[in-house]
Amino acid sequence: MTILASAAPAAPRKPAILIVDDAPDNISLLRAMLLRQGYQTFVATSGERALEIAQRIQPDLVLLDVVMPGVDGLETCRRLKAQPATANIPVIFMSARGETEDIVAGFDIGAADYIPKPLRMEEVCARVRAQLRLSSGNGADKEQADCLRMIVDSMDQGLLIVERCGRIQYANPSCDRYLGYAAEQLVGRSLADLVAQQDSYADGCSAMEAIGHGTREVLIRHRDGGLRAMDLTMTPMHAADGLFVALLHDITHHKQSEDALQRAAMLDPLTKIANRRHFDAFLEKEWQRAIRNAQPLSLVVLDVDHFKLYNDTLGHAAGDLCLQKVAQALEAHALRPTDLAARFGGEEFVLLFGETPGPAAARLAEAIRTTVEALHIPNPRSPTSPYITVSVGVATIVPTQLDQIEQLFLCADRAMYAAKEAGRNRVESAVVGAAWDAVRNAAMH
Numbered sequence: 452m453t454i455l456a457s458a459a460p461a462a463p464r465k466p467a468i469l470i471v472d473d474a475p476d477n478i479s480l481l482r483a484m485l486l487r488q489g490y491q492t493f494v495a496t497s498g499e500r501a502l503e504i505a506q507r508i509q510p511d512l513v514l515l516d517v518v519m520p521g522v523d524g525l526e527t528c529r530r531l532k533a534q535p536a537t538a539n540i541p542v543i544f545m546s547a548r549g550e551t552e553d554i555v556a557g558f559d560i561g562a563a564d565y566i567p568k569p570l571r572m573e574e575v576c577a578r579v580r581a582q583l584r585l586s587s588g589n590g591a592d593k594e595q596a597d598c599l600r601m602i603v604d605s606m607d608q609g610l611l612i613v614e615r616c617g618r619i620q621y622a623n624p625s626c627d628r629y630l631g632y633a634a635e636q637l638v639g640r641s642l643a644d645l646v647a648q649q650d651s652y653a654d655g656c657s658a659m660e661a662i663g664h665g666t667r668e669v670l671i672r673h674r675d676g677g678l679r680a681m682d683l684t685m686t687p688m689h690a691a692d693g694l695f696v697a698l699l700h701d702i703t704h705h706k707q708s709e710d711a712l713q714r715a716a717m718l719d720p721l722t723k724i725a726n727r728r729h730f731d732a733f734l735e736k737e738w739q740r741a742i743r744n745a746q747p748l749s750l751v752v753l754d755v756d757h758f759k760l761y762n763d764t765l766g767h768a769a770g771d772l773c774l775q776k777v778a779q780a781l782e783a784h785a786l787r788p789t790d791l792a793a794r795f796g797g798e799e800f801v802l803l804f805g806e807t808p809g810p811a812a813a814r815l816a817e818a819i820r821t822t823v824e825a826l827h828i829p830n831p832r833s834p835t836s837p838y839i840t841v842s843v844g845v846a847t848i849v850p851t852q853l854d855q856i857e858q859l860f861l862c863a864d865r866a867m868y869a870a871k872e873a874g875r876n877r878v879e880s881a882v883v884g885a886a887w888d889a890v891r892n893a894a895m896h
């Protein structure tokens with residue numbers, strides 16, 4: 452099969468014609484005439500011989516006398532058509548028997564044409580030319596179809612031909628990898644059954660409408676029970692009304708790296724706990740939820756004591772390690788889905804405890820403080836303790852629509868600074884209502 456045209460096309464091969472007749476005179480006449488027309492010729496004077504030659508050289512056309520001793524023309528034609536190697540070679544019968552039933556019988560066993568005897572050479576020439584034109588056209592169509600089939604079969608993407616109602620008519624071999632079913636097992640199934648999370652589709656037709664035209668990201672239900680993220684592209688086939696070409700492209704790996712990137716964007720690179728951006732988004736959600744449910748929300752602000760001294764004494768790398776250990780101690784206390792520990796910047800950390808009243812949050816803050824102290828990270832020049840310690844501020848609010856998140860932050864910060872002022876390595880708490888009033892009054896006076 453020729454897929455790419457070569458730079459210098461070879462000269463076209465002369466069509467080969469096998470002449471079969473038990474009368475040598477007929478053969479000579481036909482042969483001379485066909486040679487003059489530029490054809491290659493082969494001859495046989497019996498059906499048996501014709502079958503042998505046809506098998507061997509596979510001519511482009513057979514001119515076949517009907518009435519011959521031994522295997523006659525009809526039987527010769529039948530046998531040619533029964534062999535895959537010769538079945539597609541066009542056969543033109545030549546016969547003096549011009550009865551309708553003879554002609555019909557000839558066509559019934561696969562003849563391409565029928566020329567009455569005595570032969571008129573110009574007519575023979577015209578019929579031979581017409582047959583060769585026809586069969587070369589068929590060959591080109593078949594070659595094109597084979598070529599297309601080869602492309603579709605070797606495609607990496609899954610390709611399906613689907614009816615408007617979702618019924619699969621054809622699936623290429625790659626679909627096996629994408630869906631877990633061999634191509635023939637997919638034929639007759641509904642594409643909608645293979646697309647997950649489409650519960651609203653009562654039947655295949657509505658699913659197809661929902662999938663629509665163009666490219667959509669879908670979850671495909673693999674035969675192994677797993678779900679795979681894929682791009683599904685549906686294109687109507689212009690040449691066939693009501694049919695669509697569906698292309699499947701696996702994007703699981705792409706999704707996984709996208710998810711990994713998204714996760715990385717939420718983490719602080721040094722401590723690997725949540726970063727400020729993620730914390731802000733989380734707090735916003737919990738804030739709204741606390742308003743809806745009239746539940747208390749507690750914010751803990753934590754600052755490492757005398758950390759500058761630590762850095763100056765032991766170096767920045769040791770400082771980094773220390774921050775990582777403190778971060779782990781914090782994260783170990785953020786256990787519920789409504790809790791989140793984050794690095795807010797520098798040596799300052801925050802924790803949010805959703806649905807947690809002040810006293811419970813203060814107990815958690817105290818547990819964190821003692822955990823950090825118990826890490827026994829030496830801070831040799833600290834006037835507070837020979838080890839790393841933290842000062843912690845806790846603020847709690849039952850927020851309403853009238854409150855603002857900044858209030859909670861201000862109060863927690865103030866509580867933390869109060870802890871610093873009171874000697875460090877301690878927890879101070881505030882309930883936002885009262886503490887906020889104090890903040891506002893101080894600002895007004």
Ligand SMILES: Nc1nc2c(ncn2[C@@H]2O[C@H](COP(=O)(O)OP(=O)(O)OP(=O)(O)O)[C@@H](O)[C@H]2O)c(=O)[nH]1
Pocket residue numbers: 721754755756757758759760762766767768769770771774796797798871875
């Ligand atoms: N190693 C390290 N140090 C940091 C990092 N971020 C901030 N720092 C240091 O943390 C120190 C914070 O110092 P200060 O804000 O003066 O506070 P402090 O020394 O902890 O004193 P108090 O908070 O009053 O107890 C600074 O020296 C910063 O350079 C970091 O990512 N790694």
